[in-house]
Amino acid sequence: MATDLHGPVTTMATATPDAVRVEGLTRSFDGRAVIDGLELTLRSGEFTALLGRSGCGKSTLLRVLAGLDREIEGTVLVPKRRAVAFQAPRLMPWKRVWRNVLLGLPGKPQRAVAESALEEVGLGHRSGAWPKTLSGGEAQRASLARALVREPDLLLLDEPFGALDALTRIKAQQLVAELWQRRGCAVLLVTHDVDEALLLADRVLVMRDGVIAHDTPVGLDRPRTVGAPGFAGLRSRLLTELGVEQPAAPSL
Numbered sequence: 001m002a003t004d005l006h007g008p009v010t011t012m013a014t015a016t017p018d019a020v021r022v023e024g025l026t027r028s029f030d031g032r033a034v035i036d037g038l039e040l041t042l043r044s045g046e047f048t049a050l051l052g053r054s055g056c057g058k059s060t061l062l063r064v065l066a067g068l069d070r071e072i073e074g075t076v077l078v079p080k081r082r083a084v085a086f087q088a089p090r091l092m093p094w095k096r097v098w099r100n101v102l103l104g105l106p107g108k109p110q111r112a113v114a115e116s117a118l119e120e121v122g123l124g125h126r127s128g129a130w131p132k133t134l135s136g137g138e139a140q141r142a143s144l145a146r147a148l149v150r151e152p153d154l155l156l157l158d159e160p161f162g163a164l165d166a167l168t169r170i171k172a173q174q175l176v177a178e179l180w181q182r183r184g185c186a187v188l189l190v191t192h193d194v195d196e197a198l199l200l201a202d203r204v205l206v207m208r209d210g211v212i213a214h215d216t217p218v219g220l221d222r223p224r225t226v227g228a229p230g231f232a233g234l235r236s237r238l239l240t241e242l243g244v245e246q247p248a249a250p251s252l
């Protein structure tokens with residue numbers, strides 16, 4: 001296994017069956033390994049959800065995959081085209097929405113590029129608005145548009161719906177499902193919500209003790225509902241893997 005102390009996150013050609021390959025990844029803070037020899041493969045075009053108790057290292061892993069944290073040991077192979085959206089939309093208040101969408105893109109991209117991505121998330125009419133005039137759900141959609149203009153092969157989502165009210169959250173989940181199906185990129189979604197993971201993902205990972213402790217395929221038909229056959233069983237299994245005690249089923 002190649003070890004690359006403080007090494008770069010390596011990007012790879014995208015025409016491979018795997019969107020991400022991680023081997024022996026370790027990330028320590030103050031001498032404590034938060035990620036500890038983690039192994040992970042994400043296949044191209046696959047939607048994966050990542051669950052785990054608060055503080056187990058989910059965001060740290062996402063930041064490594066995004067290339068935002070390079071103080072690592074181990075090997076990380078990711079596609080060059082990748083984008084990340086966080087729980088807080090992180091829009092620059094002094095730039096109009098369309099300029100926020102283009103922020104950091106190389107060259108001199110035209111406003112039309114931003115507007116096409118904004119149309120895709122249903123926000124074309126707010127292109128010229130200031131961020132402070134957007135609702136929470138609109139700001140999150142602008143953040144998604146900013147990720148989409150990068151035409152990512154890997155979309156990293158860190159609790160993107162965490163701050164939204166229940167109805168807006170459902171709409172945002174549906175939007176992400178549609179975008180994923182249309183774009184065909186690999187998605188890694190960090191969430192605390194077991195139902196959200198099961199509604200969206202092909203595969204649900206549970207992180208514990210610095211590694212991927214469980215890897216559960218979700219073979220349910222789409223579109224999914226929480227009442228679908230098999231949903232409750234998977235939920236119960238994931239909750240058990242997360243260490244959540246559940247009441248025993250009433251005896252008949």
Ligand SMILES: Nc1ncnc2c1ncn2[C@@H]1O[C@H](COP(=O)(O)OP(=O)(O)OP(=O)(O)O)[C@@H](O)[C@H]1O
Nearest residue numbers: 029030034052053054055056057058059060061192
């Ligand atoms: N820059 C940093 N400096 C020191 N410790 C850090 C740093 N970033 C993360 N940590 C620590 O690493 C651990 C994992 O943090 P991380 O944010 O990855 O967890 P998480 O699973 O995403 O948590 P949550 O679900 O609450 O968002 C925590 O104990 C956190 O305090």
